[in-house]
Amino acid sequence: MKVLITGGAGFIGSNIVHYWLDNYPKDIVINLDALKYSGNLDNLRDIEKSPKYKFYHSDISRYDEIEPIFKQGVDVVVNFAAQTHVDRSLYEPNEFINSNIIGTRNLLEACLKYQVKRFHQISTDEVFGDLAINDKHKFTAETLLNPSNEYAASKASAEMFIMAYLHTHHLPATISNCTNNIGPYQYPEKFVPLAITNILEGKKVPVYGTGKNIRDWIYVIDHCRAIDVILKKGKPGERYLIGSDHREINNIQLLSKIIKVMDIPGDWMEFVTDRPGHDRKYAVDWTKIGKLGWKPKYSLDQSIRLTVEWYMKNTRWWKKIKSGEYRKAYEKIYGKNY
Numbered sequence: 001m002k003v004l005i006t007g008g009a010g011f012i013g014s015n016i017v018h019y020w021l022d023n024y025p026k027d028i029v030i031n032l033d034a035l036k037y038s039g040n041l042d043n044l045r046d047i048e049k050s051p052k053y054k055f056y057h058s059d060i061s062r063y064d065e066i067e068p069i070f071k072q073g074v075d076v077v078v079n080f081a082a083q084t085h086v087d088r089s090l091y092e093p094n095e096f097i098n099s100n101i102i103g104t105r106n107l108l109e110a111c112l113k114y115q116v117k118r119f120h121q122i123s124t125d126e127v128f129g130d131l132a133i134n135d136k137h138k139f140t141a142e143t144l145l146n147p148s149n150e151y152a153a154s155k156a157s158a159e160m161f162i163m164a165y166l167h168t169h170h171l172p173a174t175i176s177n178c179t180n181n182i183g184p185y186q187y188p189e190k191f192v193p194l195a196i197t198n199i200l201e202g203k204k205v206p207v208y209g210t211g212k213n214i215r216d217w218i219y220v221i222d223h224c225r226a227i228d229v230i231l232k233k234g235k236p237g238e239r240y241l242i243g244s245d246h247r248e249i250n251n252i253q254l255l256s257k258i259i260k261v262m263d264i265p266g267d268w269m270e271f272v273t274d275r276p277g278h279d280r281k282y283a284v285d286w287t288k289i290g291k292l293g294w295k296p297k298y299s300l301d302q303s304i305r306l307t308v309e310w311y312m313k314n315t316r317w318w319k320k321i322k323s324g325e326y327r328k329a330y331e332k333i334y335g336k337n338y
Ligand code: TDX
Pocket: 084, 085, 086, 087, 123, 124, 125, 126, 179, 180, 181, 189, 190, 191, 192, 194, 206, 207, 208, 209, 211, 213, 214, 215, 251, 275
């Protein structure tokens, strides 16, 4: 089988490229990535020479760049390519419109034209908006889309296009909405890698607002396992929510756990001005994918420990990012100023 992973040089994308090559050695994995600021080929050094892996430096927001890849024949497309950082979406929304909406629509068009057997969209629980801190409800596959920031609005819009292609063209598409991921290769602008790397650098960790916002954290490998199950057993036209088994945890509690695992003495938390429109709480009911035989394997403590260990071991990886070194290298290689 030929699997096209878009955004395969990003955090979750590169984890699934590794996962797929490890678990399905007969398959061909094609990685299409625009290598924007968070796409990083260092995430794939160990497999870049594999005969089962191919990389294309292309941008999904450019149909002319992606069509030649589809022409070669692709069985399944999993779309990880997206701008994902909420804070950035507040000041550069056009990037989010281009990658997340126009990019998805281009992929849908190519999937239709080249009769791809399955298109799977990696979406987010953020498309459902937020819950009140004390709300006992969780998001389900029936929850209405109600995005509350520009990032979430762009992902929700992409979903609307998928629904249109499902209805009008019967494109065999599925959607998954996963909660916050942690694990190796996450760009250190997101809360967990930012916290770990800041502490390793002796810097404080900025905690937005009260620090009482709640998220539902999942280890990235559990997310990869869930995608695998959806591709095999999921039904076209359906959405599946992916979440964890942990009790609710707010940002202060999460950071305290990270600090405990790191065991570096210091007063690391610094409360800063809140993110505008900061979503209060996400909580995901994953019963539907549970019926397909999936459940998360990693506990929160295990997920934190594995993530902390990875960042402590791979200092070169994140120092290169934080210093801007790898961006400069890409400018040289690709002649573009991303
Ligand atoms: O410096 C920070 N300080 C802080 O308190 C940052 C970067 C974040 N936070 C808070 C905001 C959130 O409550 O930590 C929480 C997690 O923040 P992010 O890592 O930015 O994630 P979040 O805003 O929850 O969005 C994420 O969840 C869904 C991802 O960024 C999305 O890509 C995913 O789709």
